[in-house]
Amino acid sequence: MHFRHGSREEPEINLIPFIDVLLVVLIFLMLSTTYSKFTEMQLRLPVADAEAQRDYPKEVIVAVSADGRYSVNKTPLPDRSVEAVTAALTAAASGGKDNVVIISADASAAHQSVITVMEAARRAGLMQITFATQSAAQAGR
Numbered sequence: 001m002h003f004r005h006g007s008r009e010e011p012e013i014n015l016i017p018f019i020d021v022l023l024v025v026l027i028f029l030m031l032s033t034t035y036s037k038f039t040e041m042q043l044r045l046p047v048a049d050a051e052a053q054r055d056y057p058k059e060v061i062v063a064v065s066a067d068g069r070y071s072v073n074k075t076p077l078p079d080r081s082v083e084a085v086t087a088a089l090t091a092a093a094s095g096g097k098d099n100v101v102i103i104s105a106d107a108s109a110a111h112q113s114v115i116t117v118m119e120a121a122r123r124a125g126l127m128q129i130t131f132a133t134q135s136a137a138q139a140g141r
Helices: 016-034 036-040 082-092 111-123
Strands: 059-064 070-072 100-105 128-131
Touching (some): 059 082, 059 111, 070 082, 070 111, 082 111
Parallel strands (some): 100 128
């Protein structure tokens, strides 16, 4: 048997695919790090310069404190659940579905607390919701 002995060539390392992969990783890192500064954004809630407060004939005022406690028409609620707020709103809505829910939340109240009031109003069938704000002149005091 006669085996051919070929010439032994040195294996060659091809760097082009390696460079392509490194460029893709570099582009990915450049794009993802430019957005990291937006995650540190500080928010200040706006102050509304609205007209004089209208007096609604059938209003239900829900106050939300900074620590998440609720009060419906100045009656504090012992429980912070959606069901408790729904029951209080249903009891306070003597005028039926025409009542307007006015949410008066503290500026440092958690967003979830306000959403809880809105969900409770929806469950109680009260679709008219407004928010109590302060004017810029009152905010400066």
